[in-house]
Amino acid sequence: MKTSIFDLFKIGIGPSSSHTVGPMRAALRFAEELRERGILSNVARAQADLYGSLALTGIGHGTDRAVLLGLSGETPERVDPSRVDQMVRHIREDKVLSLCGRQTVSFEFDRDLLFHYDQVLPGHPNGMRFSAFDAQGKPLAGDVYYSIGGGFIVKEGESAPEKVASLPVPHPFSNGAELLQQAGAKRLPVWKLIFENEAALRPAAEVRERIFQIWSVMDACIERGLHTEGILPGGLKVRRRAPRLLAKIQAERGSDPLRAMDWVNVFAMAVNEENAAGGRVVTAPTNGAAGLIPAVGRYYRQFSPEASDEGLLQYLLTAGAIGILYKENASISGAEVGCQGEVGVACSMAAAGLAGALGASNEAIEHAAEIGMEHHLGMTCDPIGGLVQIPCIERNAIGAVKAINACRMAMQESGEHKVSLDQVIRTMYQTGLDMQSRYKETALAGLAVNVKDC
Numbered sequence: 528m529k530t531s532i533f534d535l536f537k538i539g540i541g542p543s544s545s546h547t548v549g550p551m552r553a554a555l556r557f558a559e560e561l562r563e564r565g566i567l568s569n570v571a572r573a574q575a576d577l578y579g580s581l582a583l584t585g586i587g588h589g590t591d592r593a594v595l596l597g598l599s600g601e602t603p604e605r606v607d608p609s610r611v612d613q614m615v616r617h618i619r620e621d622k623v624l625s626l627c628g629r630q631t632v633s634f635e636f637d638r639d640l641l642f643h644y645d646q647v648l649p650g651h652p653n654g655m656r657f658s659a660f661d662a663q664g665k666p667l668a669g670d671v672y673y674s675i676g677g678g679f680i681v682k683e684g685e686s687a688p689e690k691v692a693s694l695p696v697p698h699p700f701s702n703g704a705e706l707l708q709q710a711g712a713k714r715l716p717v718w719k720l721i722f723e724n725e726a727a728l729r730p731a732a733e734v735r736e737r738i739f740q741i742w743s744v745m746d747a748c749i750e751r752g753l754h755t756e757g758i759l760p761g762g763l764k765v766r767r768r769a770p771r772l773l774a775k776i777q778a779e780r781g782s783d784p785l786r787a788m789d790w791v792n793v794f795a796m797a798v799n800e801e802n803a804a805g806g807r808v809v810t811a812p813t814n815g816a817a818g819l820i821p822a823v824g825r826y827y828r829q830f831s832p833e834a835s836d837e838g839l840l841q842y843l844l845t846a847g848a849i850g851i852l853y854k855e856n857a858s859i860s861g862a863e864v865g866c867q868g869e870v871g872v873a874c875s876m877a878a879a880g881l882a883g884a885l886g887a888s889n890e891a892i893e894h895a896a897e898i899g900m901e902h903h904l905g906m907t908c909d910p911i912g913g914l915v916q917i918p919c920i921e922r923n924a925i926g927a928v929k930a931i932n933a934c935r936m937a938m939q940e941s942g943e944h945k946v947s948l949d950q951v952i953r954t955m956y957q958t959g960l961d962m963q964s965r966y967k968e969t970a971l972a973g974l975a976v977n978v979k980d981c
Protein backbone atom coordinates (compact mmCIF):
# COMPACT_ATOMS: atom_id res chain seq x y z
CA MET A 528 0.00 0.00 0.00
CA LYS A 529 1.50 3.30 -1.12
CA THR A 530 -1.41 5.67 -0.72
CA SER A 531 -3.02 7.05 2.41
CA ILE A 532 -6.73 7.85 2.42
CA PHE A 533 -5.65 11.42 3.21
CA ASP A 534 -3.96 11.54 -0.19
CA LEU A 535 -7.34 10.76 -1.74
CA PHE A 536 -9.53 12.98 0.44
CA LYS A 537 -7.90 16.41 0.19
CA ILE A 538 -9.39 19.72 1.18
CA GLY A 539 -9.02 22.12 -1.72
CA ILE A 540 -10.88 24.41 -4.09
CA GLY A 541 -12.85 23.85 -7.28
CA PRO A 542 -13.33 23.27 -10.04
CA SER A 543 -10.84 20.51 -10.86
CA SER A 544 -8.36 18.36 -8.96
CA SER A 545 -6.22 17.63 -12.00
CA HIS A 546 -6.56 21.08 -13.60
CA THR A 547 -6.80 23.33 -10.52
CA VAL A 548 -5.47 21.60 -7.39
CA GLY A 549 -2.61 19.72 -9.10
CA PRO A 550 -1.28 22.71 -11.08
CA MET A 551 -1.53 24.93 -7.99
CA ARG A 552 0.50 22.43 -5.98
CA ALA A 553 3.05 22.07 -8.80
CA ALA A 554 3.47 25.85 -9.18
CA LEU A 555 3.83 26.22 -5.41
CA ARG A 556 6.44 23.49 -5.29
CA PHE A 557 8.41 25.14 -8.10
CA ALA A 558 8.36 28.46 -6.23
CA GLU A 559 9.31 26.84 -2.92
CA GLU A 560 12.21 25.01 -4.52
CA LEU A 561 13.54 28.32 -5.86
CA ARG A 562 13.55 29.55 -2.27
CA GLU A 563 15.15 26.37 -0.92
CA ARG A 564 17.88 26.59 -3.56
CA GLY A 565 18.63 30.19 -2.51
CA ILE A 566 17.89 31.70 -5.93
CA LEU A 567 14.47 33.20 -5.28
CA SER A 568 15.88 36.68 -4.73
CA ASN A 569 17.56 36.60 -8.18
CA VAL A 570 14.33 35.90 -10.05
CA ALA A 571 12.97 38.82 -12.10
CA ARG A 572 10.42 36.99 -14.26
CA ALA A 573 8.45 33.73 -14.05
CA GLN A 574 6.75 31.80 -16.83
CA ALA A 575 4.23 28.95 -16.96
CA ASP A 576 3.65 26.78 -20.04
CA LEU A 577 0.61 24.49 -20.15
CA TYR A 578 0.34 21.48 -22.45
CA GLY A 579 -2.19 18.90 -23.62
CA SER A 580 -5.40 18.74 -21.63
CA LEU A 581 -4.22 21.53 -19.32
CA ALA A 582 -4.04 23.83 -22.34
CA LEU A 583 -7.22 22.59 -24.04
CA THR A 584 -9.52 22.82 -21.03
CA GLY A 585 -7.31 24.85 -18.71
CA ILE A 586 -9.26 28.11 -18.85
CA GLY A 587 -12.57 26.38 -18.11
CA HIS A 588 -11.01 24.44 -15.26
CA GLY A 589 -9.26 27.46 -13.74
CA THR A 590 -5.73 26.19 -14.46
CA ASP A 591 -4.55 29.69 -15.32
CA ARG A 592 -5.69 31.03 -11.94
CA ALA A 593 -4.40 27.99 -10.08
CA VAL A 594 -0.92 28.40 -11.49
CA LEU A 595 -0.80 32.07 -10.53
CA LEU A 596 -1.96 31.30 -7.01
CA GLY A 597 0.56 28.49 -6.60
CA LEU A 598 3.44 30.65 -7.84
CA SER A 599 2.27 33.27 -5.33
CA GLY A 600 2.67 30.78 -2.47
CA GLU A 601 -0.99 29.82 -2.00
CA THR A 602 -2.10 26.28 -1.21
CA PRO A 603 -5.39 24.63 -2.22
CA GLU A 604 -6.15 23.92 1.45
CA ARG A 605 -5.63 27.44 2.76
CA VAL A 606 -6.43 29.82 -0.07
CA ASP A 607 -9.59 31.80 0.60
CA PRO A 608 -11.91 31.13 -2.38
CA SER A 609 -13.60 34.52 -1.89
CA ARG A 610 -10.28 36.35 -2.48
CA VAL A 611 -9.14 34.47 -5.59
CA ASP A 612 -10.74 36.81 -8.16
CA GLN A 613 -9.17 39.85 -6.56
CA MET A 614 -5.71 38.25 -6.34
CA VAL A 615 -5.75 37.22 -10.00
CA ARG A 616 -7.04 40.65 -11.07
CA HIS A 617 -4.13 42.34 -9.29
CA ILE A 618 -1.58 40.15 -11.06
CA ARG A 619 -3.22 40.81 -14.43
CA GLU A 620 -3.48 44.58 -13.92
CA ASP A 621 -0.19 45.22 -12.13
CA LYS A 622 1.78 42.74 -14.29
CA VAL A 623 3.71 41.57 -11.24
CA LEU A 624 3.45 38.51 -9.04
CA SER A 625 4.78 37.89 -5.55
CA LEU A 626 6.71 34.68 -6.17
CA CYS A 627 6.38 32.35 -3.18
CA GLY A 628 4.78 35.33 -1.41
CA ARG A 629 8.23 36.96 -1.08
CA GLN A 630 9.82 38.08 -4.35
CA THR A 631 8.10 40.54 -6.67
CA VAL A 632 8.65 39.43 -10.27
CA SER A 633 7.37 40.53 -13.65
CA PHE A 634 4.42 38.49 -14.94
CA GLU A 635 2.45 39.40 -18.06
CA PHE A 636 -0.40 37.10 -19.06
CA ASP A 637 0.24 37.15 -22.83
CA ARG A 638 3.96 36.60 -22.45
CA ASP A 639 4.27 34.42 -19.37
CA LEU A 640 1.19 32.20 -19.28
CA LEU A 641 1.29 30.12 -22.44
CA PHE A 642 -1.19 27.51 -23.66
CA HIS A 643 0.27 24.92 -26.05
CA TYR A 644 -2.93 23.48 -27.48
CA ASP A 645 -1.29 21.16 -29.98
CA GLN A 646 1.53 19.80 -27.84
CA VAL A 647 1.50 17.03 -25.27
CA LEU A 648 4.49 16.36 -23.01
CA PRO A 649 5.62 12.71 -22.94
CA GLY A 650 4.81 11.85 -19.31
CA HIS A 651 1.05 12.52 -19.10
CA PRO A 652 -1.69 14.49 -20.92
CA ASN A 653 -1.63 17.08 -18.10
CA GLY A 654 1.84 18.58 -18.45
CA MET A 655 3.25 21.96 -17.40
CA ARG A 656 6.62 23.65 -17.37
CA PHE A 657 7.65 26.43 -15.01
CA SER A 658 10.62 28.70 -15.68
CA ALA A 659 12.39 31.47 -13.79
CA PHE A 660 14.66 34.13 -15.31
CA ASP A 661 16.97 36.77 -13.88
CA ALA A 662 16.91 40.49 -14.72
CA GLN A 663 19.06 39.89 -17.83
CA GLY A 664 16.65 37.22 -19.07
CA LYS A 665 19.03 34.38 -18.25
CA PRO A 666 17.22 31.14 -17.25
CA LEU A 667 17.72 30.32 -13.57
CA ALA A 668 15.50 27.26 -13.31
CA GLY A 669 13.00 25.27 -15.33
CA ASP A 670 11.04 22.21 -14.28
CA VAL A 671 8.32 20.04 -15.81
CA TYR A 672 5.47 18.70 -13.70
CA TYR A 673 2.56 16.42 -14.44
CA SER A 674 -0.83 16.60 -12.76
CA ILE A 675 -1.76 12.92 -12.75
CA GLY A 676 -5.30 13.13 -11.33
CA GLY A 677 -6.94 13.70 -7.97
CA GLY A 678 -4.53 16.57 -7.17
CA PHE A 679 -1.47 14.28 -7.28
CA ILE A 680 1.60 15.69 -9.03
CA VAL A 681 4.86 14.23 -10.30
CA LYS A 682 7.98 16.21 -11.18
CA GLU A 683 9.74 15.02 -14.32
CA GLY A 684 12.50 12.62 -13.33
CA GLU A 685 10.80 11.55 -10.13
CA SER A 686 8.90 8.32 -9.56
CA ALA A 687 5.12 8.46 -9.75
CA PRO A 688 3.42 7.90 -6.36
CA GLU A 689 2.50 4.34 -7.32
CA LYS A 690 6.17 3.54 -7.88
CA VAL A 691 7.44 4.80 -4.53
CA ALA A 692 8.17 2.48 -1.61
CA SER A 693 5.25 0.96 0.28
CA LEU A 694 4.02 2.67 3.42
CA PRO A 695 5.01 0.93 6.69
CA VAL A 696 1.53 -0.34 7.57
CA PRO A 697 0.48 -3.49 9.46
CA HIS A 698 -1.97 -4.69 6.80
CA PRO A 699 -0.42 -4.08 3.37
CA PHE A 700 -2.39 -4.92 0.23
CA SER A 701 -1.94 -4.16 -3.41
CA ASN A 702 -5.27 -5.27 -4.89
CA GLY A 703 -8.82 -6.15 -3.92
CA ALA A 704 -8.10 -9.85 -3.44
CA GLU A 705 -5.27 -9.07 -1.01
CA LEU A 706 -7.43 -6.58 0.84
CA LEU A 707 -10.10 -9.25 1.34
CA GLN A 708 -7.53 -11.87 2.23
CA GLN A 709 -5.82 -9.63 4.83
CA ALA A 710 -9.11 -8.57 6.35
CA GLY A 711 -10.41 -12.16 6.45
CA ALA A 712 -7.23 -13.61 7.96
CA LYS A 713 -7.18 -10.94 10.68
CA ARG A 714 -10.94 -10.93 11.19
CA LEU A 715 -11.17 -7.22 10.55
CA PRO A 716 -13.85 -5.27 8.72
CA VAL A 717 -12.35 -3.26 5.86
CA TRP A 718 -12.80 0.04 7.71
CA LYS A 719 -10.89 -1.22 10.76
CA LEU A 720 -8.07 -2.56 8.64
CA ILE A 721 -7.65 0.82 6.96
CA PHE A 722 -7.95 2.62 10.28
CA GLU A 723 -5.11 0.52 11.72
CA ASN A 724 -3.01 1.19 8.63
CA GLU A 725 -3.57 4.94 8.94
CA ALA A 726 -2.91 4.81 12.68
CA ALA A 727 0.51 3.32 11.94
CA LEU A 728 1.35 6.51 10.04
CA ARG A 729 0.02 9.06 12.56
CA PRO A 730 -1.67 8.98 16.00
CA ALA A 731 -5.04 7.21 15.99
CA ALA A 732 -6.74 10.28 17.50
CA GLU A 733 -5.44 12.36 14.61
CA VAL A 734 -6.82 9.86 12.10
CA ARG A 735 -10.29 10.23 13.60
CA GLU A 736 -9.98 13.99 13.84
CA ARG A 737 -8.90 14.34 10.21
CA ILE A 738 -11.70 12.11 8.97
CA PHE A 739 -14.30 14.15 10.82
CA GLN A 740 -12.69 17.34 9.54
CA ILE A 741 -13.03 16.01 5.99
CA TRP A 742 -16.68 15.22 6.66
CA SER A 743 -17.32 18.65 8.10
CA VAL A 744 -15.87 20.31 4.97
CA MET A 745 -18.02 18.02 2.79
CA ASP A 746 -21.11 18.79 4.83
CA ALA A 747 -20.45 22.54 4.87
CA CYS A 748 -20.05 22.40 1.10
CA ILE A 749 -23.47 20.75 0.76
CA GLU A 750 -25.01 23.45 2.93
CA ARG A 751 -23.40 26.32 1.00
CA GLY A 752 -24.48 24.78 -2.29
CA LEU A 753 -28.04 24.30 -1.07
CA HIS A 754 -28.35 27.96 -0.17
CA THR A 755 -26.38 29.78 -2.86
CA GLU A 756 -28.25 31.08 -5.90
CA GLY A 757 -26.80 32.45 -9.12
CA ILE A 758 -25.14 31.69 -12.42
CA LEU A 759 -22.01 29.57 -12.49
CA PRO A 760 -18.87 31.22 -13.89
CA GLY A 761 -17.34 30.36 -17.23
CA GLY A 762 -19.80 31.66 -19.84
CA LEU A 763 -22.22 28.73 -20.24
CA LYS A 764 -24.74 30.64 -18.10
CA VAL A 765 -25.61 27.51 -16.13
CA ARG A 766 -27.92 28.44 -13.28
CA ARG A 767 -27.36 26.86 -9.88
CA ARG A 768 -30.26 24.46 -9.37
CA ALA A 769 -29.72 23.14 -5.85
CA PRO A 770 -31.57 25.93 -3.95
CA ARG A 771 -34.65 25.62 -6.17
CA LEU A 772 -34.65 21.84 -5.93
CA LEU A 773 -34.30 22.08 -2.16
CA ALA A 774 -37.29 24.42 -1.92
CA LYS A 775 -39.34 22.06 -4.09
CA ILE A 776 -38.47 18.98 -2.06
CA GLN A 777 -39.22 20.77 1.20
CA ALA A 778 -42.59 21.97 -0.09
CA GLU A 779 -43.72 18.53 -1.21
CA ARG A 780 -46.23 16.71 0.90
CA GLY A 781 -47.29 13.08 0.86
CA SER A 782 -45.24 9.93 1.02
CA ASP A 783 -43.38 9.64 -2.26
CA PRO A 784 -41.28 6.45 -1.90
CA LEU A 785 -38.52 7.98 -4.01
CA ARG A 786 -38.20 11.21 -2.00
CA ALA A 787 -34.83 10.05 -0.67
CA MET A 788 -33.55 9.97 -4.26
CA ASP A 789 -34.50 13.63 -4.68
CA TRP A 790 -32.46 14.44 -1.59
CA VAL A 791 -29.45 12.51 -2.86
CA ASN A 792 -29.66 14.38 -6.16
CA VAL A 793 -29.79 17.78 -4.51
CA PHE A 794 -26.93 16.99 -2.10
CA ALA A 795 -24.66 15.96 -4.97
CA MET A 796 -25.64 18.91 -7.15
CA ALA A 797 -25.09 21.34 -4.29
CA VAL A 798 -21.47 20.20 -3.93
CA ASN A 799 -20.74 20.14 -7.64
CA GLU A 800 -22.22 23.60 -8.11
CA GLU A 801 -19.94 24.85 -5.35
CA ASN A 802 -17.05 23.09 -7.06
CA ALA A 803 -17.91 24.64 -10.43
CA ALA A 804 -17.93 28.05 -8.74
CA GLY A 805 -14.39 27.51 -7.39
CA GLY A 806 -15.58 26.99 -3.82
CA ARG A 807 -14.09 24.96 -0.97
CA VAL A 808 -14.55 21.23 -1.61
CA VAL A 809 -12.97 17.92 -0.71
CA THR A 810 -11.33 16.10 -3.59
CA ALA A 811 -13.04 12.71 -3.43
CA PRO A 812 -11.20 11.26 -5.30
CA THR A 813 -11.31 14.17 -7.78
CA ASN A 814 -13.04 17.53 -7.84
CA GLY A 815 -15.20 16.72 -10.85
CA ALA A 816 -16.56 13.80 -8.81
CA ALA A 817 -16.55 15.68 -5.49
CA GLY A 818 -20.32 15.58 -4.93
CA LEU A 819 -20.91 11.88 -4.98
CA ILE A 820 -19.32 10.74 -1.72
CA PRO A 821 -20.75 13.65 0.35
CA ALA A 822 -24.22 13.00 -1.13
CA VAL A 823 -24.19 9.34 -0.18
CA GLY A 824 -22.80 10.27 3.27
CA ARG A 825 -25.69 12.68 3.83
CA TYR A 826 -28.12 10.03 2.57
CA TYR A 827 -26.69 7.66 5.19
CA ARG A 828 -27.09 10.27 7.93
CA GLN A 829 -30.57 11.33 6.95
CA PHE A 830 -32.17 8.06 5.91
CA SER A 831 -30.45 5.22 7.79
CA PRO A 832 -32.20 4.55 11.10
CA GLU A 833 -28.94 3.33 12.62
CA ALA A 834 -26.81 6.24 11.39
CA SER A 835 -24.09 7.43 13.74
CA ASP A 836 -20.77 9.27 13.73
CA GLU A 837 -19.01 5.92 13.95
CA GLY A 838 -20.90 4.79 10.88
CA LEU A 839 -19.76 7.89 9.05
CA LEU A 840 -16.18 7.12 10.02
CA GLN A 841 -16.64 3.60 8.68
CA TYR A 842 -18.17 5.02 5.50
CA LEU A 843 -15.18 7.23 4.69
CA LEU A 844 -12.57 4.66 5.72
CA THR A 845 -14.15 1.94 3.58
CA ALA A 846 -14.57 4.31 0.64
CA GLY A 847 -10.93 5.31 1.06
CA ALA A 848 -9.80 1.68 0.91
CA ILE A 849 -11.51 1.23 -2.44
CA GLY A 850 -10.10 4.52 -3.74
CA ILE A 851 -6.59 3.30 -2.92
CA LEU A 852 -7.15 0.24 -5.12
CA TYR A 853 -8.05 2.42 -8.11
CA LYS A 854 -5.23 4.87 -7.49
CA GLU A 855 -2.62 2.13 -7.28
CA ASN A 856 -3.90 -0.23 -10.00
CA ALA A 857 -5.52 2.07 -12.55
CA SER A 858 -6.05 5.83 -12.70
CA ILE A 859 -8.32 8.48 -11.26
CA SER A 860 -7.52 10.98 -14.01
CA GLY A 861 -10.25 11.93 -16.49
CA ALA A 862 -7.49 12.99 -18.89
CA GLU A 863 -6.04 9.50 -18.76
CA VAL A 864 -9.08 7.18 -18.57
CA GLY A 865 -12.20 9.33 -19.02
CA CYS A 866 -14.99 9.92 -16.53
CA GLN A 867 -15.13 6.25 -15.52
CA GLY A 868 -11.95 7.11 -13.56
CA GLU A 869 -13.64 10.02 -11.78
CA VAL A 870 -17.40 9.59 -11.30
CA GLY A 871 -17.05 5.83 -11.81
CA VAL A 872 -14.42 5.54 -9.09
CA ALA A 873 -16.34 7.82 -6.72
CA CYS A 874 -19.45 5.66 -7.24
CA SER A 875 -17.50 2.50 -6.51
CA MET A 876 -16.02 4.08 -3.37
CA ALA A 877 -19.38 5.37 -2.13
CA ALA A 878 -21.16 2.05 -2.79
CA ALA A 879 -18.54 0.17 -0.77
CA GLY A 880 -18.45 2.89 1.90
CA LEU A 881 -22.19 2.77 2.41
CA ALA A 882 -22.07 -1.01 2.68
CA GLY A 883 -19.29 -0.62 5.28
CA ALA A 884 -21.31 1.90 7.28
CA LEU A 885 -24.33 -0.41 7.22
CA GLY A 886 -22.30 -3.31 8.60
CA ALA A 887 -22.10 -5.41 5.43
CA SER A 888 -19.61 -8.26 5.15
CA ASN A 889 -16.27 -7.57 3.50
CA GLU A 890 -17.39 -9.70 0.55
CA ALA A 891 -20.51 -7.57 0.10
CA ILE A 892 -18.37 -4.42 0.31
CA GLU A 893 -16.13 -5.71 -2.47
CA HIS A 894 -19.21 -6.63 -4.50
CA ALA A 895 -20.77 -3.19 -4.00
CA ALA A 896 -17.56 -1.53 -5.21
CA GLU A 897 -17.50 -3.82 -8.24
CA ILE A 898 -21.11 -3.04 -9.20
CA GLY A 899 -20.48 0.68 -8.72
CA MET A 900 -17.76 0.62 -11.37
CA GLU A 901 -19.13 -2.04 -13.71
CA HIS A 902 -21.92 0.24 -14.85
CA HIS A 903 -19.65 3.20 -15.49
CA LEU A 904 -17.25 1.34 -17.77
CA GLY A 905 -16.51 3.26 -20.94
CA MET A 906 -17.82 6.60 -19.69
CA THR A 907 -16.02 9.42 -21.45
CA CYS A 908 -15.03 12.85 -20.21
CA ASP A 909 -16.57 15.49 -22.47
CA PRO A 910 -17.32 18.62 -20.44
CA ILE A 911 -19.02 21.32 -22.49
CA GLY A 912 -16.79 24.35 -22.86
CA GLY A 913 -14.14 22.55 -20.81
CA LEU A 914 -16.13 23.56 -17.71
CA VAL A 915 -16.86 21.14 -14.87
CA GLN A 916 -20.59 21.80 -15.21
CA ILE A 917 -22.31 19.83 -17.99
CA PRO A 918 -22.43 16.84 -17.70
CA CYS A 919 -20.42 16.77 -14.46
CA ILE A 920 -22.99 18.21 -12.00
CA GLU A 921 -25.85 15.89 -12.92
CA ARG A 922 -23.44 13.02 -13.41
CA ASN A 923 -22.55 13.15 -9.73
CA ALA A 924 -26.23 13.00 -8.77
CA ILE A 925 -26.86 10.02 -11.03
CA GLY A 926 -23.68 8.37 -9.76
CA ALA A 927 -24.70 8.85 -6.13
CA VAL A 928 -28.07 7.19 -6.72
CA LYS A 929 -26.27 4.39 -8.57
CA ALA A 930 -23.92 3.92 -5.60
CA ILE A 931 -26.84 3.44 -3.22
CA ASN A 932 -28.40 0.97 -5.64
CA ALA A 933 -25.09 -0.91 -5.99
CA CYS A 934 -24.81 -1.12 -2.21
CA ARG A 935 -28.35 -2.45 -1.87
CA MET A 936 -27.89 -5.03 -4.61
CA ALA A 937 -24.66 -6.27 -3.07
CA MET A 938 -26.15 -6.48 0.41
CA GLN A 939 -29.07 -8.55 -0.84
CA GLU A 940 -26.73 -11.08 -2.44
CA SER A 941 -24.65 -13.80 -0.82
CA GLY A 942 -21.34 -12.17 -1.75
CA GLU A 943 -20.69 -14.56 -4.65
CA HIS A 944 -20.44 -12.88 -8.04
CA LYS A 945 -18.89 -13.51 -11.43
CA VAL A 946 -16.88 -10.29 -11.83
CA SER A 947 -14.36 -9.42 -9.16
CA LEU A 948 -13.44 -5.88 -8.17
CA ASP A 949 -9.89 -6.45 -9.42
CA GLN A 950 -11.23 -7.55 -12.80
CA VAL A 951 -13.42 -4.49 -13.13
CA ILE A 952 -10.58 -2.17 -12.09
CA ARG A 953 -8.34 -3.74 -14.73
CA THR A 954 -11.11 -3.44 -17.32
CA MET A 955 -11.68 0.20 -16.48
CA TYR A 956 -7.99 0.99 -16.89
CA GLN A 957 -7.62 -0.87 -20.19
CA THR A 958 -10.81 0.70 -21.53
CA GLY A 959 -9.51 4.13 -20.54
CA LEU A 960 -6.16 3.63 -22.23
CA ASP A 961 -7.90 2.42 -25.41
CA MET A 962 -10.30 5.41 -25.41
CA GLN A 963 -9.54 8.01 -28.07
CA SER A 964 -7.76 10.90 -26.41
CA ARG A 965 -10.33 13.47 -27.61
CA TYR A 966 -12.81 11.84 -25.20
CA LYS A 967 -10.50 12.43 -22.24
CA GLU A 968 -10.88 15.92 -20.81
CA THR A 969 -10.11 17.81 -23.99
CA ALA A 970 -13.59 19.20 -24.81
CA LEU A 971 -12.91 18.05 -28.40
CA ALA A 972 -15.60 15.35 -28.60
CA GLY A 973 -18.89 14.07 -27.19
CA LEU A 974 -21.29 16.54 -25.61
CA ALA A 975 -18.60 19.20 -25.80
CA VAL A 976 -18.92 19.36 -29.60
CA ASN A 977 -22.55 18.32 -30.07
CA VAL A 978 -24.02 20.91 -27.71
CA LYS A 979 -22.62 24.21 -28.81
CA ASP A 980 -25.38 26.68 -28.18
CA CYS A 981 -26.02 26.35 -24.49
Ligand code: SF4
Binds near residue numbers: 866869908909916922
Ligand atom coordinates in the same frame (compact mmCIF):
# COMPACT_ATOMS: atom_id res chain seq x y z
S1 SF4 B 1 -16.99 14.66 -17.41
FE1 SF4 B 1 -16.35 13.52 -15.57
S2 SF4 B 1 -14.12 13.35 -15.73
FE2 SF4 B 1 -14.77 14.95 -17.15
S3 SF4 B 1 -14.56 16.87 -16.00
FE3 SF4 B 1 -16.69 16.15 -15.75
S4 SF4 B 1 -16.65 14.93 -13.86
FE4 SF4 B 1 -14.51 15.17 -14.49
